Amino acid sequence: MVHEKNDRINKDMVLPPIQQNRPALSWELKIKKKLTTVPPCLGKFRPVVGRCCHQCTPESLRKKLGQNSYFGFHNLLSVNETQTRYRGWLVRRVCCALFVSGCKVYASPVSNRLERICQSNRVKEVLAAEHKAPEGRDSRGQLNRLSAFLPLIKTCISPGLLRFVGWVMLKTFSSVFGSIQVNLNHLSALHSVSQEGSLLIYVYVRQSVMDCALIPLVLFCHNLRVPYTVCPLQVSSSSLRSILQKVGVLLLPTSAMNEHEAEMDSLYSPVMTALVRELLHEGQAISVGVSAESGRGGQWLAHIRQLIKEGSVPDVSLVPVGISYDCVPKTNIQVGLSTVLQWLCSLLWKRPGGSVRIHLAQPFSLKEMCESGRCRVDELLPLQDLLLPVILRNRTDSVFGRRRMSWLLPYSHYASELKEATHPERDLSIAIILHLIFSATSCMAVMSTSLVSGLLLYKHRKGVSASVLCRNVAWLTEELLFRNKDVGFGGTLAEVLHYSLSLLAPHLIIAAVPSGKDPFIVPRPSLAATLHLAHQAQIVTHTFILEAVGACAVSAMLCEVAISGVSSRVRSDGVDGEDVRGDMEFDVLLCQSELTERALQLCHLLPPGFMPPCQSSQSFALDAIDSLVRCGILIMEEIPRDVPICDFWKKEGFLTWTTTDDPYHSDSDCEEQDLHSYKISQPSQCPEMLFFLCSMLAGHLRALCWTTTGLDLIDTPMPEAEFLAQIHSHLCDTANKKKQHYESCSEKAAHTAVRTLIDLGVLSEQHQMGGVFLGVSPLFQLPENRQKLHRFISQYLYN
Incomplete structure (x- = not known):
């Protein structure tokens, strides 16, 4: 990172004046007046990307x-x-x-x-x-x-x-x-x-x-x-x-x-x-x-x-x-x-x-x-080899590898050199394509509209005052710069927020507060507005992907603890959807091995471009857990004798909860103890931060869940284009019934979900004269297997 002064950053990026022909922004002058007292911010460092x-x-x-x-x-x-x-x-x-x-x-x-x-x-x-x-x-x-x-x-x-x-x-x-x-x-x-x-x-x-x-x-x-x-x-x-x-x-x-x-x-x-x-x-x-x-x-x-x-x-x-x-x-x-x-x-x-x-x-x-030979770290394996045994509960050991995304380089009847390419050669070409997608995405700067969209969509879905949003903009900008991510804006916080809200005005509701304080800003609860904010916020998700994967793994384990009821010290003063009220206390230690396994499984469900292709999946999962320690969400501790812990690796792949003072617990030399564990930190902002990170991947995971349930409503096999259209229609209908989560019903979300289910073996591709036909595989025509798949994906949804 290159040290830069604030005045240099402001000189690099001059914000264009707010245009008068845009839709009227309610209370825009009041916003500017309220925020002009905020001192110039946005950090003193310019990352080299x-x-x-x-x-x-x-x-x-x-x-x-x-x-x-x-x-x-x-x-x-x-x-x-x-x-x-x-x-x-x-x-x-x-x-x-x-x-x-x-x-x-x-x-x-x-x-x-x-x-x-x-x-x-x-x-x-x-x-x-x-x-x-x-x-x-x-x-x-x-x-x-x-x-x-x-x-x-x-x-x-x-x-x-x-x-x-x-x-x-x-x-x-x-x-x-x-x-x-x-x-x-x-x-x-x-x-x-x-x-x-x-x-x-x-x-x-x-x-x-x-x-x-x-x-x-x-x-x-x-x-x-x-x-x-x-x-x-x-x-x-x-x-x-x-x-x-x-x-x-x-x-x-x-x-x-x-x-x-x-x-x-x-x-x-x-x-x-x-x-x-x-x-x-x-x-x-x-x-x-x-x-x-x-x-x-x-x-x-x-x-x-x-x-x-x-x-x-x-x-x-x-x-x-x-x-x-x-x-x-x-x-x-x-x-x-x-x-x-x-x-x-x-x-x-x-x-x-x-x-x-x-x-x-x-x-x-x-x-x-x-x-x-340094481009590939892991062996590329089919997604069904990586996750299907875990979903169906018939695997006792972990398979480490990277998901093979063969559709990035589709076979063609005319490309003889691609037909004859061996798997290592073809995998190397796919790895290069993944590397370039990741590199180009990593070069993208986070614009002010992307930053504000991420805050409104992931942190303040039900609205936020302008002053609180201003403080969050300053906080999130510092977090982005700390992660060596460049930002595409400069100036005072007042200018940045005013400029962003003016561009996002058609997708927001900005209203006055009866008390006369600063305006209240709410994302419009419509399909077009939510999809626009979600598209703008994608680069924020890409920047925080490590923390998002780790947070979803922690959330999955905490839900398992709450369902099992093994600890009465897991309590909350109120968790209602996306609202977090009061202090949350988690007196449960989470094993590092179990957290890493959950994060590793979630990595395989990510779309291309999020994971560094030259890093192994296991290393990425470990970094995801470590990133939560750096954020202050997790605290590494020694395993005490009176706290429930997760013993995943030694129970043949099934999630069980035991205590370290179990009389039947073996302490022989031939069985190595896992002494690494994590505890949820107790600061009041920790649950809010955890849910903020979990919501970054909620749209993608929810689209997978809805697509899985939609398989019951579709008669297959049918042409791929028609199948995608029906899945997209099902996602839109589901979001309209719930009147929320519209970010999960975009065409891109439908396409990504269908492609994941094909790689997972849930859907089978049949090449016929009329093109490619998609149908449900015999294994997942059984309702219980579809329920297992839905349960596996939904465990990462925090709400």
Whole structure:
């Protein structure tokens, strides 16, 4: 972490003024007046994020250790005459055009690219198989077959058009965002790597179509090579397609509506793989977005790794990119010229709102990651091997490993190199994809709207006063900085809170208090509002994932204690859902082995991107328990003789409670005693903090529970898309009946829950002519097994 003063932090991030065209924010002036007496805060340290993994790529980390000076941030939209070679009144009026004309653009030759792609062994094999022609012979039919891909193959970067599009994007984004802050820490490393001739691959987690535009714009404005961008959206307008393909955007074929349909063409993957190879041979950079939900985009990283393994490409430098939005822009699946023009016209009457923070991480060698053997720690195992015996209560020992998420790199009937890949090779590609998803997510800064959304959703669901929320913002910001997480805001607490509430106003209820004190803020109890807050708060959950996993493990054990009734000293003055009143006393010691086992089992249910892929699951579970000690929730103690303890490991996998003065307890030398135990600390804020951490994973776990109960209502097997739609409808209906927990009924929650149940063996995939069909496996057609699964998942839900 780099020491920084408060005034420097405030200088790095200037908050845009509150826009008058936003929905009226009740009592906003009173909020500002109430909070102006709060002194400037937000910590004195600026974390350094985006460093290489010290375990997987130590050589890449060592090369750039001398370039860790703090360079601050650059607002991409703040273009003035100092960034041009000229000065004067007229220059200030056209400084943006002068700046764009002075940016460096690298040549992008397209000569003979089609011939070189036709000579690719992958393409020749597919064409020969389809036309039953000898491999060394071309035919008119083969060339006609490639005609649909000619626009993709001829994608290039036109310097003049690129400068014009860059100017249009700067003007457009100035109407969309208040600022685009770029972290300058690793830009010098990117310049040096680029000058050395290394091939750069930028990898980001897909959030919006804006991602595809922001990364090339940042690199263009900083005189770096503009990458060829893989765009997953279908663009219907031929004019717009022509423009985008001349600025390096690789679009889907016109015949495909999405990536899945494009991949159904047997020639699409070989052509695109050969195109990527030719682009790398030309020295071009590539930008790829990866979806942690569906795994889309990961296949291109696997193909690049295959090219390195074959020797076609010597090496590439991977650059994770973290993009954080105050409000994630909405995107359309189909992009046409008319919709783009309508959107541009609407910006004329719209003032900018929200900011963007972009972190370009330190580049690292993909070849080093693959050949060093340090990328994978655990053996990747099917989820049903890891958890199914525990759920069905027929396992006596623990199996340590990592969940294999094979859907991140799906098998394809056209990708022969992926078909023939052995499990170790395939697992290594999946581990690299997981590593990049985690690295890109770790680079994301926590924006002020994310911080406030997390507090309102996880800590103050039933409302909070502005003054209490202000104190919590200060506390949570310090906790984020302590965990080496950068924040995308600065200024006084009054400015930060006022700015966040103004952006979140459509999703909040801000009312006056009859006593005349500060306003009361409540999240709107609606589906749209809750989903928006939950989406913004995801990065907070990612930061506190260790503590959240440990808290859920503690909660599961405390519920077991309360149900068993072995200790009368477990009491509470009142726990009603999310409200905690009075002091809670837990005079029970929790065994370290049992806590670690609970945390380890919960780790396997997490979606991709939360756990570091180069850390073993057992080590992560141990760190989760240790993090609660650092938080002050748990206290490590010696095991006394009159307190019930959990003896999990020595009772054949079943949870039992005994006392250490049990007359039948064996104290022989052959049976090693577990002397590590934890006790819940007694400060009044501890239960509130415990429930705050548990609620971070409650949405994901509740979606799994509701999906499990919804299997009784669905007639299977049925097509995967229809099955997902029915599960999503069931989640929404369940939330509407309960009139709460709407964060558990998003499309992403439904998709993640279904994918987890497939990996767990609850749902079976059947590949038929009409596509993939999903059905309930014979083992879980039995109601008692579904009840065991529901009981296993629900133990981690604190309420």
